[in-house]
Amino acid sequence: QVHAVESGGGLVQPGGSLKLSCIVSGRTFTSDTMGWFRQAPGKEREFVATITGSSIGKYYNPRVNDRFTISRDNAKNTVYLQMNNLEPEDTAVYYCNTARQTFRGWVAGASWGQGTQVTVSS
Numbered sequence: 001q002v003h004a005v006e007s008g009g010g011l012v013q014p015g016g017s018l019k020l021s022c023i024v025s026g027r028t029f030t031s032d033t034m035g036w037f038r039q040a041p042g043k044e045r046e047f048v049a050t051i052t053g054s055s056i057g058k059y060y061n062p063r064v065n066d067r068f069t070i071s072r073d074n075a076k077n078t079v080y081l082q083m084n085n086l087e088p089e090d091t092a093v094y095y096c097n098t099a100r101q102t103f104r105g106w107v108a109g110a111s112w113g114q115g116t117q118v119t120v121s122s
Contacts (some may be wrong), residue, residue, distance in 0.1 A: 035099030
């Protein structure tokens with residue numbers, strides 16, 4: 001069962017940037033595909049980006065492609081999400097979790113951390 005602690009969120013103007021971090025414990029991190037997910041007010045949680053254990057495979061929600069970059073440092077058990085050119089539609093609580101691909105799309109693990117709030121507003 002993964003234990004994740006997300007950080008790096010905040011208030012930023014449209015067009016701005018933020019870098020989120022997620023420290024993971026409780027499992028063999030290097031073998032896990034990890035993902036970032038987000039939940040906006042009144043909406044279901046959605047997949048943002050995932051990265052395989054080796055960092056070779058990276059997958060993005062089309063809504064963030066070319067603006068967000070996922071990366072990881074296995075030595076630090078940490079996953080990152082660099083977010084550039086942020087839009088008001090990116091406002092949400094962002095979470096990291098293990099991720100696996102199914103016929104329904106990317107599915108997260110059962111245990112969630114507190115998340116980190118990202119607010120994009122002028």
